[in-house]
Amino acid sequence: MSDKPHVDEISGVETTGHEWDGIRELNNPLPRWWVWIFYATIVFSIGYAIYYPSIPLLNDFTKGVGGYSSRAELNQELDAAAAAKAGLLARLAETDVTEIPSDPELMRFAVSGGAAAYRVNCSQCHGSGAQGGFGYPNLNDDAWLWGGDLQSLYTTIAHGIRFETDDQTRYSEMPAFGRDGILDRQQIKALALYVRSLAGLDDGWVDAGETEQSFLDNCAACHGEDGKGMAMMGAPNLTDAIWLYGSETDQIIRQISEPRHGVMPAWGDRLGDVTVKQLTLYVHQLGGGE
Incomplete structure (x- = not known):
C-alpha cells in the first residue's frame, strides 16, 4: 500500500481516508479564525459557569462567585415598581x-x-x-x-x-312556578309566549287577557307591569333582546318552571x-x- 494521501481528481483536495460506497471525504479543515472563536466560546462558557449560578446539583445548584441572583434582581424591580x-x-x-x-x-x-x-x-x-x-x-x-x-x-x-x-x-330569587305547583304547565307556557311577545318575538300571538293578568299577579311585582324590570330587585328587563338563559319558548318555560340562579363571589374581602x-x-x- 502507498503512504501517499489520496487526492480528489475534481477538486484537487486530499481526502481523509474515509470512504463509503465509493464516496470519499475531502480533508477541508475549518478556518483558523473559526476554530479560535470556537475555543473562545468554550473558555467563556467555563468562566460563565464559575461566575454565575448555573450548574444543577442533586438538591441545590452552584451559586457562582459573582453573587448574582435573577430572583433578587426581579424583587428589586418589583420593589421599585x-x-x-x-x-x-x-x-x-x-x-x-x-x-x-x-x-x-x-x-x-x-x-x-x-x-x-x-x-x-x-x-x-x-x-x-x-x-x-x-x-x-x-x-x-x-x-x-x-x-x-x-x-x-x-x-x-x-x-x-x-x-x-x-x-x-345582592340577593333575589325567582319562584319556581312549576316545581312548586304555583302554576300549571299550560299557564307557564302561556306566560312564556306572553313574555316573548313583550320582546316582540311572537308578533302573531294574541292574549285573551287571562295571561296578562297572570303576569300581573305573579311577575309584575319584580319585573314591573310593563316587564321592563327593576334594578332594585335584581329583576331583568323582559322587553329587550338580552336573555341570560335563552329566548326560545322552551328555554323560557324552563326558567319559569324551575329557575336557575347564578352566583358571583364577593370580591371585597378577597x-x-x-x-x-x-x-x-x-x-x-x-x-x-x-
Missing part, C-alpha cells in the same frame, strides 16, 4: 369611587389596574372581552340587573350575587377595596355603564 405606584394606590384608597373619574391620572391608573385584575379574576365567567355567555352577563351592554352606575357596580363586585358568606350580598374600585372603573368604562 411598587414604590412608583404607592402614591397612586394611596390616592385610590382615599378617593370615593364616584370621584375618581374626575382625576384623569388616577382614572388611567385605576382602569389599567382593573383590566389586569379582570383578566385574572373575572374573564373565566364573563369572557376575555367581557362579552359574557350563556348564564353569564355581558358587561359591554347597558342591561344591569342591579344597576350600572359606579356605586351600584362597586357594591355588586364587593359583595357578590347570592354569595352566602357575605351578609351584604381583593381589597382598592382592587374592587379598579375593577368597578374598568367595567364601567367598557361602554355599558350608566
Whole structure:
C-alpha cells in the first residue's frame, strides 16, 4: 500500500481516508479564525459557569462567585415598581369611587389596574372581552340587573350575587312556578309566549287577557307591569333582546318552571377595596355603564 494521501481528481483536495460506497471525504479543515472563536466560546462558557449560578446539583445548584441572583434582581424591580405606584394606590384608597373619574391620572391608573385584575379574576365567567355567555352577563351592554352606575357596580363586585358568606350580598330569587305547583304547565307556557311577545318575538300571538293578568299577579311585582324590570330587585328587563338563559319558548318555560340562579363571589374581602374600585372603573368604562 502507498503512504501517499489520496487526492480528489475534481477538486484537487486530499481526502481523509474515509470512504463509503465509493464516496470519499475531502480533508477541508475549518478556518483558523473559526476554530479560535470556537475555543473562545468554550473558555467563556467555563468562566460563565464559575461566575454565575448555573450548574444543577442533586438538591441545590452552584451559586457562582459573582453573587448574582435573577430572583433578587426581579424583587428589586418589583420593589421599585411598587414604590412608583404607592402614591397612586394611596390616592385610590382615599378617593370615593364616584370621584375618581374626575382625576384623569388616577382614572388611567385605576382602569389599567382593573383590566389586569379582570383578566385574572373575572374573564373565566364573563369572557376575555367581557362579552359574557350563556348564564353569564355581558358587561359591554347597558342591561344591569342591579344597576350600572359606579356605586351600584362597586357594591355588586364587593359583595357578590347570592354569595352566602357575605351578609351584604345582592340577593333575589325567582319562584319556581312549576316545581312548586304555583302554576300549571299550560299557564307557564302561556306566560312564556306572553313574555316573548313583550320582546316582540311572537308578533302573531294574541292574549285573551287571562295571561296578562297572570303576569300581573305573579311577575309584575319584580319585573314591573310593563316587564321592563327593576334594578332594585335584581329583576331583568323582559322587553329587550338580552336573555341570560335563552329566548326560545322552551328555554323560557324552563326558567319559569324551575329557575336557575347564578352566583358571583364577593370580591371585597378577597381583593381589597382598592382592587374592587379598579375593577368597578374598568367595567364601567367598557361602554355599558350608566
